[in-house]
Amino acid sequence: MLDTSEFRAALGLFATGVTVITTLDDDGEPHSMTANAFSSICLDPPTVMVCIAHGTNTHGFMEKTSKFGVNILRQEQQELGAHFAKKPEDRTADVEFNYSKADDQLPVLNGSMVFFGCEVLGSHVYGDHTIYVGLVKEMRRNESGAPLMFYNSRWYNPAED
Numbered sequence: 001m002l003d004t005s006e007f008r009a010a011l012g013l014f015a016t017g018v019t020v021i022t023t024l025d026d027d028g029e030p031h032s033m034t035a036n037a038f039s040s041i042c043l044d045p046p047t048v049m050v051c052i053a054h055g056t057n058t059h060g061f062m063e064k065t066s067k068f069g070v071n072i073l074r075q076e077q078q079e080l081g082a083h084f085a086k087k088p089e090d091r092t093a094d095v096e097f098n099y100s101k102a103d104d105q106l107p108v109l110n111g112s113m114v115f116f117g118c119e120v121l122g123s124h125v126y127g128d129h130t131i132y133v134g135l136v137k138e139m140r141r142n143e144s145g146a147p148l149m150f151y152n153s154r155w156y157n158p159a160e161d
Contacts, residue, residue: 015151018081021050022069022107023061030099030107033058034085036150038070046136051129066120071112074145078155081148103138115140
């Protein structure tokens, strides 16, 4: 069996973009979490996937709403990436952000490079995560800036290397 800390360190050598997954909580209010377990699946139909840990609030809310948004962050949004990576009760910093609403009322994190509004097509429970496959119903693009990246357990800007 692989040592989990060594496995995690090895996975950290894969540079990823940073997304904030948005959905609605039980009161219909925006809920967000940072995730890098995101990928496109196919173009026709336009589908993506996200992996959400079972112990998160996001998992419970997505199970109820069957929809989610994916907001791809810009480098200038590193503070947001760090903020939403924490549990809601640990988000004590005064970080400025705001949302607009997608066509289906999903929260869109303003200023993100791209927003995908998705309807859950299917899910697969594996270990302590659920893999959600989402049909992209709406897309918004704001291509200014460079993407926020994460590599080797730290924020990463390839232009600085």
